[in-house]
């Protein structure tokens with residue numbers, strides 16, 4: 001046997017032993033399968049970087065278990081908002097509460113899924129999923145991996161996975177601690193169309209099963225309408241438009257109501273892209289006239 | 300089957316072909332009298348010297364003493380270098396206080412301190428320990444510091460967002476992230492370790508390979524001098540192989556090592 005083969009056999013044996021040890025007691029039931037999602041409340045939130053305002057007096061609420069999508073142009077502060085919610089950065093002013101507790105530091109109940117997978121390249125897939133977990137972590141991580149369709153890959157290095165598989169590992173890592181608030185920062189942006197569709201369905205299924213509160217940031221208007229209960233359009237640091245999506249699931253692509261919403265949202269987005277975007281920047285928030293959206297459109 | 304085995308053997312032997320040819324040539328020139336034994340003794344003469352010194356136990360004693368000094372110096376200098384590297388890499392405040400000073404000291408060639416060190420410590424063990432430790436400190440410090448500073452910021456943030464802190468954060472994110480760079484530092488340090496030791500032992504010592512070589516020079520035993528050089532080369536190579544092994548063990552996650560893994 002070569003040295004490599006011996007090493008990997010040894011490794012497998014070690015893991016196997018841990019595996020058995022962890023698995024012997026009956027599957028853990030400490031964590032309930034369904035925990036109510038967290039309520040989120042954001043009041044007059046402001047944040048600027050180097051004197052440049054990114055979020056200005058932003059306020060909105062999310063009900064427990066709600067699925068909210070945030071859309072907006074690149075650089076409008078979507079990631080910044082999620083990072084504030086996750087407690088990774090501190091706000092300049094305003095109040096963020098998750099389950100009525102102010103967010104001051106990293107919250108145990110919230111999990112942030114980044115734009116890129118951010119797996120530790122030096123830890124095996126299973127250890128990446130179980131990061132920060134104690135106790136029965138191996139079993140739980142394995143279950144989470146299975147739920148994203150990656151069983152059998154637990155002992156691979158992240159470098160051995162495809163981009164979509166890595167993002168699925170990242171999803172498993174976010175899901176495994178059964179967060180009450182899931183913050184998703186364009187988790188599908190780098191994926192091909194088919195994988196993207198699969199991931200969207202996966203996240204919807206997970207959300208339906210675990211009932212966490214979900215906040216999804218996306219560039220893709222169709223994705224926002226397809227997944228969320230409510231879509232929020234952020235523009236110049238504030239909310240420019242808020243749309244409730246009729247709550248029918250599963251949603252079909254050909255639904256006329258959804259298509260109309262999509263058009264409305266796209267029109268609004270395009271309007272801010274062209275026209276007066278530069279001039280009125282940071283002077284005043286645009287007044288909302290949802291009804292005459294179409295008339296103002298330069299097209 | 301047999302053919303492949305031979306092929307593989309052949310591939311393994313290939314790098315040694317040139318040194319072997321040179322050795323044979325060298326031996327031939329010595330036999331022919333082109334190379335005087337005072338200038339460069341024949342390989343066989345060096346081997347004989349090795350055998351004689353080896354069987355009397357002298358050679359082993361010198362090698363062991365030199366190795367002990369080298370490792371002790373590496374341990375002391377390396378630990379201090381690691382500690383400062385991690386401290387300054389993790390704490391900007393500490394870096395502001397100490398880094399400039401360390402960078403200034405780095406520009407002093409440590410071998411230039413030998414006269415001063417002899418004045419301070421005499422020629423006993425601590426002088427050599429000090430010199431070796433000083434020599435290995437800087438490459439380890441610099442590369443550890445650099446390694447910690449360049450750990451992927453996204454991963455650092457992920458670690459925090461997923462509830463890692465304290466020792467767990469260090470163990471899972473910082474240390475492995477800085478490790479490739481630390482290994483580079485270690486390899487530089489090993490080179491400097493032997494270099495420093497040779498110089499220190501030839502100047503002030505009553506044991507060790509450096510002493511053995513200097514002593515032999517006084518008695519015009521060129522074969523022993525060459526033997527000393529060969530042993531230094533072998534120890535250096537051994538140290539290098541050890542780091543390569545460590546690299547393969549600890550960086551098996553690295554894509555460039557996985558290629559090897561798949562191929563075997």
Ligand SMILES: Nc1ncnc2c1ncn2[C@@H]1O[C@H](COP(=O)(O)OP(=O)(O)OP(=O)(O)O)[C@@H](O)[C@H]1O
Pocket residue numbers: 049050054072073074075076077078079080081
């Ligand atoms: N750490 C930082 N330092 C300085 N400026 C920053 C920092 N983080 C974000 N910004 C600025 O804040 C603005 C919003 O950034 P953010 O990452 O939130 O945008 P985004 O809406 O997520 O964009 P995208 O859709 O392209 O990801 C940008 O103009 C960016 O340059």
Ligand SMILES: [Mg+2]
Pocket residue numbers: 078079080115185
């Ligand atoms: Mg972003």
